[in-house]
Amino acid sequence: MNILIAGGGIGGLTTALALHKAGFEVVVYESVRELRPLGVGINLLPHCVRVLTDLGLLKTLAGISVETSNLVYYNRQGQPYWTEPRGLAAGYKWPQFSIHRGALQMALLEIARERLGSEAIRLNRHLNRFEQDGEGVTAYFADKETGAVIETARGSLLVGADGISSAVRSQLYPDEGPPVYSQNVLYRGTTRMPPFLDGRTMAMIGSLRQKMVVYPIGPPDASGGALTNWVANLQEGASSLTERDWNRRADKARLERLYASWRFDWLDVPAMIARAQTVYEFPMSDRDPLGQWSFDRVTLLGDAAHPMYPIGSNGASQAILDGECLTTCLLKHGTNAAALMAYEADRLPATSRVVRQNRAKGPDEVMDMMEDRFPNGFTPEEIPHQELAGVMSRYKKIAGFDKESLNAKG
Numbered sequence: 001m002n003i004l005i006a007g008g009g010i011g012g013l014t015t016a017l018a019l020h021k022a023g024f025e026v027v028v029y030e031s032v033r034e035l036r037p038l039g040v041g042i043n044l045l046p047h048c049v050r051v052l053t054d055l056g057l058l059k060t061l062a063g064i065s066v067e068t069s070n071l072v073y074y075n076r077q078g079q080p081y082w083t084e085p086r087g088l089a090a091g092y093k094w095p096q097f098s099i100h101r102g103a104l105q106m107a108l109l110e111i112a113r114e115r116l117g118s119e120a121i122r123l124n125r126h127l128n129r130f131e132q133d134g135e136g137v138t139a140y141f142a143d144k145e146t147g148a149v150i151e152t153a154r155g156s157l158l159v160g161a162d163g164i165s166s167a168v169r170s171q172l173y174p175d176e177g178p179p180v181y182s183q184n185v186l187y188r189g190t191t192r193m194p195p196f197l198d199g200r201t202m203a204m205i206g207s208l209r210q211k212m213v214v215y216p217i218g219p220p221d222a223s224g225g226a227l228t229n230w231v232a233n234l235q236e237g238a239s240s241l242t243e244r245d246w247n248r249r250a251d252k253a254r255l256e257r258l259y260a261s262w263r264f265d266w267l268d269v270p271a272m273i274a275r276a277q278t279v280y281e282f283p284m285s286d287r288d289p290l291g292q293w294s295f296d297r298v299t300l301l302g303d304a305a306h307p308m309y310p311i312g313s314n315g316a317s318q319a320i321l322d323g324e325c326l327t328t329c330l331l332k333h334g335t336n337a338a339a340l341m342a343y344e345a346d347r348l349p350a351t352s353r354v355v356r357q358n359r360a361k362g363p364d365e366v367m368d369m370m371e372d373r374f375p376n377g378f379t380p381e382e383i384p385h386q387e388l389a390g391v392m393s394r395y396k397k398i399a400g401f402d403k404e405s406l407n408a409k410g
Helices: 010-021 046-054 058-063 101-116 167-172 252-258 269-274 315-333 337-359 362-373 385-399 403-407
Strands: 002-006 026-029 041-044 065-067 070-074 080-085 097-100 126-132 137-142 149-160 180-193 201-207 210-216 226-235 279-286 298-300
Touching (some): 010 026, 026 149, 041 046, 041 101, 046 315, 046 403, 080 362, 080 385, 097 101, 126 149, 180 269, 226 252, 226 269, 252 269, 279 337, 298 337, 315 337
Parallel strands (some): 149 298
Antiparallel strands (some): 041 097, 180 279, 201 210, 210 226
16 A cells, blocks of 8 residues: 655655655645745755755755855854854765755655656645554545545555644644744845855854844856845744744834844845845744654654754754655565654654754854853954854754764765
């Protein structure tokens, strides 16, 4: 029987490609009527690029992204205090890419249709409910707008890769409640602008009270402008925003006022905000780690299993790692509950550590450290290099991309 995947996002499509390559029959069911390139920029770290490379996707990724060269941290006065190479430049066997989330999803969709067949990717199929027995799972899919069940599917397993508001997770945990709001709001936009620094750098500016993340997600065009992704993070306190929504528009003029003084010789932040066509607001939310993902022949993956704050560039990357691990466990144990339990035993504790570490600021701990110690700026001699290095190294190990361990995987 087929393996059923609920959710056609990055995690669901990557998992489908991995399972197909391993010889399993897979069908992906996606809620929306049409998949469109929504969202803004994300980063793919070397540990997940290794997985995507094994799936034969490296050339595709390189053609629609920017290979990240450096990660740099600046205070709100524009002073640098941490710089490190990334990807191949840091000695990894695999690059790091900055890419538009929608471009990645569309590329995965096209490749999945080519490899699995167009009938294996079914749109306008929202999971209504599922039932399972000793032989498999029966899933009922509905038209999301009308609620009418339009397809019943039988599979050996059901994988819930249907995001932070997962219908699969909701049936498994009906009393869980809504996502946990962090009282931080992210304001996301893209601006076509001249490249900054070397044109391939990811910059983190300010502190977690007021932060700006900036990185290019496309090469310069004929006029010299590169599509640049930026994310403003503001501590807003209590808010009526309760769900993550890629398409909720924000007040751009307010952001321009809040960042009016952030003009540096290498980047003019208010001008960058002003030139964005649209700005979207995104309440930064996650969920508490679960004690169990797998229930007989049903399991969770990606944001359905472990939604996390977008700190440390790990959301999509961890979902991709989930797909690799699930495939490995199915090859070892077969399409049964034992495989899902082995997958959970590996990935649940690993991702729970990342969720908790991101709540504790992750690598961005260094931003508050520098702001608290040097609110008016610092001299080069005052930079606590050893402490900063310790924070960054610790996060790489927790998130699974410390260079030595990753490169050893070959």
